[in-house]
Amino acid sequence: MTGPSRPSGFVAGAGGPPSLAAALPGQWQFWADRAVAPYGAFGRVEVTGFSASSELSGFGQGQAVIPVDGNALGRTDLLAFYTWRLWAYYQGVPVWAGLGTGLQDDGGSAVQVSLTELPGYLLRKQFVSNATYTPAQDQTVAAADLAARLDNIGVARQIDAGPGHGRSLVYNYLDGQSRGDLLVALAQLSQGPQFRAEYAVNASGLPTCTLHIAYPRVGNAGTASGLALVVPGGASTFTATWDSAAMRTRTFAVGDLPDGAATGTKRPVVTDIRPQAGVPVLDAADDWSGISDTAQLTDLAATAATIYATPSLALSAVMPISSPPLGTYAVGDDVALALSDPLIPEGYVATAQLTKIDIDASAGTATWGLGVTTPAQRPPRSLLARLRAAEARLAAMAHNNMPPPPTGTET
Numbered sequence: 001m002t003g004p005s006r007p008s009g010f011v012a013g014a015g016g017p018p019s020l021a022a023a024l025p026g027q028w029q030f031w032a033d034r035a036v037a038p039y040g041a042f043g044r045v046e047v048t049g050f051s052a053s054s055e056l057s058g059f060g061q062g063q064a065v066i067p068v069d070g071n072a073l074g075r076t077d078l079l080a081f082y083t084w085r086l087w088a089y090y091q092g093v094p095v096w097a098g099l100g101t102g103l104q105d106d107g108g109s110a111v112q113v114s115l116t117e118l119p120g121y122l123l124r125k126q127f128v129s130n131a132t133y134t135p136a137q138d139q140t141v142a143a144a145d146l147a148a149r150l151d152n153i154g155v156a157r158q159i160d161a162g163p164g165h166g167r168s169l170v171y172n173y174l175d176g177q178s179r180g181d182l183l184v185a186l187a188q189l190s191q192g193p194q195f196r197a198e199y200a201v202n203a204s205g206l207p208t209c210t211l212h213i214a215y216p217r218v219g220n221a222g223t224a225s226g227l228a229l230v231v232p233g234g235a236s237t238f239t240a241t242w243d244s245a246a247m248r249t250r251t252f253a254v255g256d257l258p259d260g261a262a263t264g265t266k267r268p269v270v271t272d273i274r275p276q277a278g279v280p281v282l283d284a285a286d287d288w289s290g291i292s293d294t295a296q297l298t299d300l301a302a303t304a305a306t307i308y309a310t311p312s313l314a315l316s317a318v319m320p321i322s323s324p325p326l327g328t329y330a331v332g333d334d335v336a337l338a339l340s341d342p343l344i345p346e347g348y349v350a351t352a353q354l355t356k357i358d359i360d361a362s363a364g365t366a367t368w369g370l371g372v373t374t375p376a377q378r379p380p381r382s383l384l385a386r387l388r389a390a391e392a393r394l395a396a397m398a399h400n401n402m403p404p405p406p407t408g409t410e411t
């Protein structure tokens with residue numbers, strides 16, 4: 001699978017996926033089924049408002065406004081979080097699916113439901129084994145193992161190792177991070193694998209979701225994607241944000257103490273120095289909770305030193321949802337950039353990778369997030385992100401020196 005497929009039609013029938021002939025105004029249709037095998041159908045769902053995001057090497061979120069009365073998802077179903085999957089179709093093509101995770105009721109005739117895109121289930125699964133991968137073992141093997149429990153919710157995995165890239169990796173029992181967090185961290189390494197959710201329709205006319213993991217990348221490259229962002233003239237709005245908060249010429253990667261470390265053992269520290277002409281020394285110290293392997297710290301330091309050698313550049317553009325049609329492209333695809341404005345009158349021409357899509361069905365727009373480096377630069381951490389990181393560090397400390405994992409827990 002190289003991207004979202006465009007089926008010629010769906011199998012019609014009571015409770016089945018929406019047919020092309022029954023398209024709702026605005027070309028949006030919704031359908032729900034159960035989240036665990038045998039994935040019994042609830043049927044078509046009336047949705048009066050929908051927005052969602054998809055992320056390259058990350059996990060999207062969604063919101064749907066669902067009327068309470070006369071719907072395939074009844075009151076009890078709506079409150080039974082994680083027991084159902086909501087599939088969103090645009091022009092007859094499945095483009096997004098999520099698990100219900102929360103609900104807001106303001107006393108009206110409809111409720112707002114929060115959703116996590118199906119692969120985001122990995123954020124609720126811990127790694128309950130001990131695993132060591134030697135440099136001779138391809139990193140996509142570890143990535144596939146981290147994503148293995150998506151079988152619990154009927155999401156398949158597709159693994160493309162490409163030319164392969166060996167990496168030293170160590171994962172410990174309940175190390176304070178979920179399988180999803182560990183998979184994202186692996187993807188964010190320099191020369192790390194990428195992953196994305198891909199949607200299609202099977203031979204029975206039912207929607208499917210696959211987590212595609214690939215090295216060196218997922219998505220269509222270059223002109224094969226057919227996507228372009230031309231400013232002025234090609235987007236409703238366009239924003240470019242430069243930020244030097246993470247820029248550095250000297251990186252310190254501070255590791256953690258291994259389990260059972262003797263009193264007085266020093267934490268491992270790796271330094272990566274990359275001076276730049278005319279730039280004063282800019283230091284950055286990154287703490288890596290739960291990582292004591294020097295090879296892993298070297299990887300992390302080199303990654304940060306590479307992608308933050310320059311100011312971060314965040315590109316976003318609001319595009320019509322129908323041009324190009326949603327469902328004919330996905331995160332990971334290349335976008336040709338041709339930008340010109342008063343700040344850069346000579347123009348900026350490059351190729352970027354689509355890193356995020358924010359869908360607003362009511363507005364009829366898709367906001368593209370674009371990255372010009374691989375892996376993409378991350379903006380400075382928000383307060384909420386810093387609190388979550390601190391919580392993860394505390395969990396890693398609390399989970400130190402534990403007994404071996406019990407048998408029968410890896411489900």
